[in-house]
Each structure stands twice: as structure tokens, then as C-alpha cells.
Amino acid sequence: MSITPTSAQFKTNAHHALGDADLQSALAHVPTGFVANRASAIANLPEFDALRDSARDIKNHTLAHLDLYLEAYEEKVKAAGGHVHFARTSDEANAIVLEICKAHDAHIVTKGKSMISEEMGLNDVLAAHAITPVETDLGEYIIQLRHETPSHIIAPAAHLTKAQVEGDFRRAHVDLDRARNLEEPETLLAEARTILRQNFLKADVGITGANFLIAETGTSIIVTNEGNGDLTQTLPKVHIVLASIEKLVPTLEDAAQILRVLARSATGQDMSVYTTLSTGPRRADDPDGPEHYHVIILDNGRSSMLAGPFKDMLRCIRCGACMNHCPVYQAVGGHAYGWVYPGPMGAVLTPALIGLDQSADLPNASSFCGKCEEVCPVRIPLPKLMRLWRDRAFERHLMPWTQRAALGFWAFFARHPRLYRGATSMAIGMLGLFGRGKDNLNALPFLKAWTKSRDFPVPQGGTFQAQWAKRNAGPQIKAPKS
Amino acid sequence: MSDARTEIFSSIRRALGVTSTEAPRRAIVEDRLERAPKGIVPARGQGDPAARKEIFKTQALRAQTSLAEVASLDAVPAEVATYLRDNNLAARVRGGADPRLASMSWTETDFILEQAKEGSDLTSISIAFGGVAETGTLAFVAGKDNPTHLNFLPDHHIAVLQASDIVSDYERLLRKLRMVYGKGLMPRVLNFITGPSRSADIAHTLLLGAHGPRRLHIIIVNDV
Structure with a gap:
């Protein structure tokens, strides 16, 4: 029990x-x-x-x-x-x-x-x-x-x-x-x-x-x-x-x-x-x-964890530094993780101990800022291990179909650079128009659930690729003469 | 539960891809247990006896202890009496059978020899096995001389530390421990104590005196 x-x-x-x-x-x-x-x-x-x-x-x-x-x-x-x-x-x-x-x-x-x-x-x-x-x-x-x-x-x-x-x-x-x-x-x-x-x-x-x-x-x-x-x-x-x-x-x-x-x-x-x-x-x-x-x-x-990549997690000395420094933990606290171990160490350990099917969302509870690994006293590569669990969740079809569909959709565009450029510059243009005169958008059509607790920055200028192309074409910045 | 034991060991060996019979693995483990190699030792506790004492004091104060120094063991009872008076405490301390405590002349204070746990007294006294300069930490060993519970039950814990027992780091203290108890052997309990008891469990507010002593008063005896 x-x-x-x-x-x-x-x-x-x-x-x-x-x-x-x-x-x-x-x-x-x-x-x-x-x-x-x-x-x-x-x-x-x-x-x-x-x-x-x-x-x-x-x-x-x-x-x-x-x-x-x-x-x-x-x-x-x-x-x-x-x-x-x-x-x-x-x-x-x-x-x-x-x-x-x-x-x-x-x-x-x-x-x-x-x-x-x-x-x-x-x-x-x-x-x-x-x-x-x-x-x-x-x-x-x-x-x-x-x-x-x-x-x-x-x-x-x-x-x-x-x-x-x-x-x-x-x-x-x-x-x-x-x-x-x-x-x-x-x-x-x-x-x-x-x-x-x-x-x-x-x-x-x-x-x-x-x-x-x-x-x-x-x-x-x-x-x-x-x-x-x-x-x-x-x-x-x-x-x-x-x-x-x-x-x-x-x-x-x-x-x-x-x-x-x-x-x-x-x-x-x-x-x-x-x-x-x-x-x-x-x-x-x-x-x-x-x-x-x-x-x-x-x-x-x-x-059995000793055999695979999650062996690193067995180094954990339970200091709590990873959760103290985690923006997700700082926002939701420990109980949201739903079992004994919260924060990044919990997101890695819990799937190993109670099964990924019971905890597939935990490895997603991360902004991948890397702070947890940075402070870990025994250098556990926590983001890498969370990513491994994400891969496994994808392989085992443990994520909702909407997420799979979105990833498939993105993968299609990513493999077709011209379409990707066209679609992103169109999206950026529309967002720019939508948020004219503002710094942040606090409501987006179809994304109300997301914007309810987050702001989306209004795009400044074109896409990264467009800006990069422009910069390389323009006058080169020369180093000052000494 | 020998089944569980067998199965856990097989599971570990299966996962590691080993059997229990590889001689080189055994040799590595036996060698490490025998040599107990020391790792990184911080520089900050190092120095001659006088420097070590100063580092110990600095670190112990950072951990919210209070400190006094006396010239010899004979001067301890007077310092105890002063501490008790200054803190409006009854003129009574409880201590163990350490011959050093027994040989002191307790004229101003009742010295009660602790034989079994009672937990009702306000003040205890014990003599430390050593002090670690690096972190201002006291080490105590269990036994009739200085019973372990006296480090925890009273409100005020007075610790006597001979300056000659202050070492620079944990590794040196462990060396001394092995000299007294033998390699691979330990006192039943070794307490490392750094400051008085505390908790920040109520609304992240740090408070002293959670379950153990509210105050830790160290009397350093300058015997070097």
C-alpha cells in the first residue's frame, strides 16, 4: 500500500x-x-x-x-x-x-x-x-x-x-x-x-x-x-x-x-x-x-534503473536545490506533481518508480531553462533525462492526439523551408497587426486557455530569418580603428 | 526475507552486467574500504592551533552559538555559573560521568550526574570529542561519559571544548576517531553539532530551538 x-x-x-x-x-x-x-x-x-x-x-x-x-x-x-x-x-x-x-x-x-x-x-x-x-x-x-x-x-x-x-x-x-x-x-x-x-x-x-x-x-x-x-x-x-x-x-x-x-x-x-x-x-x-x-x-x-540512462538519477542526495531553483516548482509548488517527489528530480524519478503511464506530464513540467542541472550538487543531467522521458512518452503514444498532431504539423513545415518561411512571415505579420501599439498580447484567438495566465510579446519586425538576411545584405559593421 | 535479499542482489548484478565473482571489482572495493582516500579538503579550516581556534570561533558564531574562553578545565564551573546567572537559569546542570567533569569543583552550581534519561532539566553540560574549525562544528561521542540525549533534551546545552581538540577539517577528526576506536569501528553515536536547534518550517521563518536546545554555549578551554 x-x-x-x-x-x-x-x-x-x-x-x-x-x-x-x-x-x-x-x-x-x-x-x-x-x-x-x-x-x-x-x-x-x-x-x-x-x-x-x-x-x-x-x-x-x-x-x-x-x-x-x-x-x-x-x-x-x-x-x-x-x-x-x-x-x-x-x-x-x-x-x-x-x-x-x-x-x-x-x-x-x-x-x-x-x-x-x-x-x-x-x-x-x-x-x-x-x-x-x-x-x-x-x-x-x-x-x-x-x-x-x-x-x-x-x-x-x-x-x-x-x-x-x-x-x-x-x-x-x-x-x-x-x-x-x-x-x-x-x-x-x-x-x-x-x-x-x-x-x-x-x-x-x-x-x-x-x-x-x-x-x-x-x-x-x-x-x-x-x-x-x-x-x-x-x-x-x-x-x-x-x-x-x-x-x-x-x-x-x-x-x-x-x-x-x-x-x-x-x-x-x-x-x-x-x-x-x-x-x-x-x-x-x-x-x-x-x-x-x-x-x-x-x-x-x-x-533496474542501474541498467539504463536513468542510473544518473540514483546519484541524487535529496537536497531540493533543483526544485528551489525551478520556475515551474516556484509557480505551482510540490503537490501539483502528484506523488512523493516534486520538482525536476521528481519529474525524472517518479516515472521510473511508478511508471511513465502514471506520470507522462511530469517531464513536460519544465521550461528547460537548465537551472536544475546548473545547481545540482551531484551534476545530474536533469533536463536531458526529462527529454528522454518525453521521447519515450511520444514513442509509447502517451501524449494527447492534439499534441501529436501539432508536432506532425510542425514537422511537415520544418521539412519544407519555403512553406515554413511563408507561413511564419504571414503569422508574424498578422500578430504585428493585431497587437499594434502594444508590447504584449494578453488575448489571442483560439489560444484563450494559453493567454489566460501568460502574455505573448508582440513581434518586433519580421521573422528571425528575414532579419538575418537583411542584416547580412546591409552595410557591415566595421571594427573601430585603434 | 532472504528471498528479497537474493532477488535485489541479482537485480543489481543483472543491471550492472556483473556476477559477484569478478576479482578486480572486489579488489577495488576492498582497497577503497581499507585506504579510505580523502578527497577535496577546503583550505579555510587550515592553520596552526591559534589560527584554527580563531576560524572555529568565527564559524561557530555564524551558526548562532555563544562562546566563552577559559584558561583551564578548573575554570569551567565559574564560567557555567556566570552563564546560568546571565540567563536567569537555576544553578543546576546535568552531565555525564566524564572524569574531567567529576574532577571540577562545583561550588556555585549543583552538578547532577545523569544516569538515565529524564528530560526535565533546563541545562546540560558535556565535553566534546573535538571541534572542526572548517564549519565551527562540535563532535560528541556516545557513552556514559557524555550521554547523547544530553545534547538534545535540555533547553540550554553547554559544551566544553579543549582547544587542543580543535582540528582543521572533518578528515582530521575522522583520523582521530580511528585512532581511538580502530579502523572500521565507530562509537555507537557520533554527533556533529553546528549551532543550536532550528526550524524554518512555519512560513519560512527561521526560529531557534525547535526540538533540541534553544541555546548552544561553547566554553573553549585554552590548554595549548
Whole structure:
């Protein structure tokens, strides 16, 4: 069981998102926050680009030897007294979590932020078996109250305004004084902190994700800013780590390389506040820590990605930089993408994991500006991979007939240059006439749906080809004599 | 679930076009795990001990910590008392069994030895395994000396860092870790901490003290 994707309805989703005033006001923070902070962090580290190459190479090396590093990792976890479980599908992973929870008679499970858990739809499975999952990352806690999925991989509640969070807290925390003042974000934070603190201390099992698994030492790493992941894994008697196969890195040194690009790309911090390396359960002289340490390694379609061009996507370290810098994401937010992973990385990963037939529109959700590839810390060629999915969607007849017909129409003209020139100069002439005296057209005949949310610039002069011909025929510009 | 395991490994090997038996592949992996080669190390943390300390301080302040320096471990309790007074906190700290803490004379402040998690106290104290100048980051290792939860549960976390334990970069800290624990072995938990807890999950507003400490106060002991 996992969440039902609505990626196939991307266009409808995006349309609603553009008209959602709360969403638009929340999204306005993305360029001023994430984007600006990343830029300033990178300006402070001359070695940043070299580190990106290094991170890319480490990931490529690991993926090429993934079977052997997984074996080495498994041995080390066992040697430290932990358990490693493998799951082919979300269903298998959920079953393993349930089995562990039942073996320890768990009633309350605290959770650190984990995208794999979202992919598994774990919370619904736990709830169906009378186990209460409590999300402890503040953003995840808020969206759990709203029965929503994350709209951003590192800022799950990036789509919400303060007023919406206040409304949710008033609805959910009914035991508290109704007249309390929740004007300031600080007060909301304090309220969540108090409520979640009780859950940290009560929980039987703590579940976290993993940013990295280290083969050299059998270590799992979480990277957080709040400290919720650490309380989740330190206080209960059982710690379950959820990770997918591509989280492996060979050594501690390799993790150090990638950590240097992770936080800078994500939030613009040099390091996130808490980077925690965990190896096995509580030891003889430990006064705290879990008595049982389990790692569940999920495949869910990734191993077959190793064979083709989408292998590059398995380098992804989930920093979110691609979505932060994406003009489409900035306009529609994460929910429009309809499944777990939004933005450019989601547009590439989602078709691989849930099928292109369920998500054929996602690779089109791009202006191909190339910003995503430009900022990617592990240099994933995201535009190229989106284009590959588009090719496949065309081959498999997954796009609407109107689009195929339009492409066929264009292809005909493109193969007949004289007709093409004639038709384009006629169209330009008509548009020029239509928009005389204006800079932009905000309505075009037959294209109302397109111009409703966009302006079309009024052509200035003839077609590019006509202007080029004129320029070459006219007086040549000579370089000034020195 | 051994079926799942077998199938995942076969699927990976099929996709990579390999079997598990190629000797050169194994040799490459074993060599990397053994040598743990370091990659690019940023220049900014490098320098002599005095320079490293200054870089550490600059970076730690950028991460919203507060700092104090004392001349020796004996002077730590007085600085703790000052911090507690300045912040209107009860004269009480909770700490682990680290012999360095035990040997200090706690005259102005109640030092409570933490044996099990309680989570009710406002202030904790722990001694860092090391500091990384590059990013102003503290490293702590789990164990009875400095229990991990003391880094997270209290509102105020006071961290003691001996200046001689400040290294330039992560690679040097990892080298020190291997000297103490052995190659391929780790403490149960190694915490890298850079500043106090924070969140920007409510309307993109950065707030300190999400679930972990609202304040991180570092006392650097000038032992070099």
C-alpha cells in the first residue's frame, strides 16, 4: 500500500495551484530564502565546484559496485549488533516495520522525516494496525495534522502560510486554552515543541530515514536541523532506519565530501545543525540509545534503473536545490506533481518508480531553462533525462492526439523551408497587426486557455530569418580603428 | 526475507552486467574500504592551533552559538555559573560521568550526574570529542561519559571544548576517531553539532530551538 499518485493530472493540479492564493503567498519565500542562501554559502567556499565533481564521482563509483558495498555494509551492521532487512517493494518494507513494531508491542511510533516512509505510505499502514505514528519534524507534523503529503523534500510544509498553521494547531490541540495567542511563529513552535516532547518520551519505536549508509563502518547518517531525528532515535527502545539502496557510500571520508555539498545546496548552511552517525544498538556502557537497531533497505524499482540512462538519477542526495531553483516548482509548488517527489528530480524519478503511464506530464513540467542541472550538487543531467522521458512518452503514444498532431504539423513545415518561411512571415505579420501599439498580447484567438495566465510579446519586425538576411545584405559593421 | 535479499542482489548484478565473482571489482572495493582516500579538503579550516581556534570561533558564531574562553578545565564551573546567572537559569546542570567533569569543583552550581534519561532539566553540560574549525562544528561521542540525549533534551546545552581538540577539517577528526576506536569501528553515536536547534518550517521563518536546545554555549578551554 502506498499513496495514490495524481501525477497523471498534473495539468489540472497545476491549474488549481496557480489560483491558490495561500499557496502563492507561501511559495513567494522560495527564491528569497533557499535560493539566496545557497548562493551566499557557495560564494564562501572556493572548492565548491571541485567538491561537486568529487561527490558525483563517489556516487558513480558506489553505484558501479553497489552489490559489493551493500554486502560490506550488511556485515558491519551485523558485527555491531544490528539487523539488516531487504525489501523489494513498499509492501514488503511496511510488513517488516509492522513485524518489528508488533514484536515490541508498540503503540506509539515517533518518526523523523523520511521520504522513503512517504514512498511506502507507512503512516496509513501503521494506523490501520492500531499503531499511532507521530511525525516529529515540525513541517511533517503540520502536514500530518492536515492529512497532506510533503510539498517539498526538505521543507514538507513549504506550501503553507502562518495563518494556516495556526488554524491547524487550534483544530488539533483542543485541550489547550482556546483564547491563547498564537500570533507569533515562536508561539506556534513552542506549542509544537511541548506536545511533541511528550511523544518523544512515550514512544516505543523510533523510525528515521538515512541520508547515507556507510559500508566501511555499518553506519547510518541522518542530517537535520531541529534535533527531532535524534530524539526519535535515542529515546525509544527500538530504532528502525528506512533507506533505499542508493544511499550507500563507501567510507566516512566519502560521506564527508558529500556532506560539504549537501547542506549548502539545500538550505545554504555550511553544515546542517545535526549530522548524526549511528552504528548499532546500545552498548554495555551506554546510559541511553535503542536496545534494538534495524535497517530496512528498500529497492522499489531502483535496481533496474542501474541498467539504463536513468542510473544518473540514483546519484541524487535529496537536497531540493533543483526544485528551489525551478520556475515551474516556484509557480505551482510540490503537490501539483502528484506523488512523493516534486520538482525536476521528481519529474525524472517518479516515472521510473511508478511508471511513465502514471506520470507522462511530469517531464513536460519544465521550461528547460537548465537551472536544475546548473545547481545540482551531484551534476545530474536533469533536463536531458526529462527529454528522454518525453521521447519515450511520444514513442509509447502517451501524449494527447492534439499534441501529436501539432508536432506532425510542425514537422511537415520544418521539412519544407519555403512553406515554413511563408507561413511564419504571414503569422508574424498578422500578430504585428493585431497587437499594434502594444508590447504584449494578453488575448489571442483560439489560444484563450494559453493567454489566460501568460502574455505573448508582440513581434518586433519580421521573422528571425528575414532579419538575418537583411542584416547580412546591409552595410557591415566595421571594427573601430585603434 | 532472504528471498528479497537474493532477488535485489541479482537485480543489481543483472543491471550492472556483473556476477559477484569478478576479482578486480572486489579488489577495488576492498582497497577503497581499507585506504579510505580523502578527497577535496577546503583550505579555510587550515592553520596552526591559534589560527584554527580563531576560524572555529568565527564559524561557530555564524551558526548562532555563544562562546566563552577559559584558561583551564578548573575554570569551567565559574564560567557555567556566570552563564546560568546571565540567563536567569537555576544553578543546576546535568552531565555525564566524564572524569574531567567529576574532577571540577562545583561550588556555585549543583552538578547532577545523569544516569538515565529524564528530560526535565533546563541545562546540560558535556565535553566534546573535538571541534572542526572548517564549519565551527562540535563532535560528541556516545557513552556514559557524555550521554547523547544530553545534547538534545535540555533547553540550554553547554559544551566544553579543549582547544587542543580543535582540528582543521572533518578528515582530521575522522583520523582521530580511528585512532581511538580502530579502523572500521565507530562509537555507537557520533554527533556533529553546528549551532543550536532550528526550524524554518512555519512560513519560512527561521526560529531557534525547535526540538533540541534553544541555546548552544561553547566554553573553549585554552590548554595549548
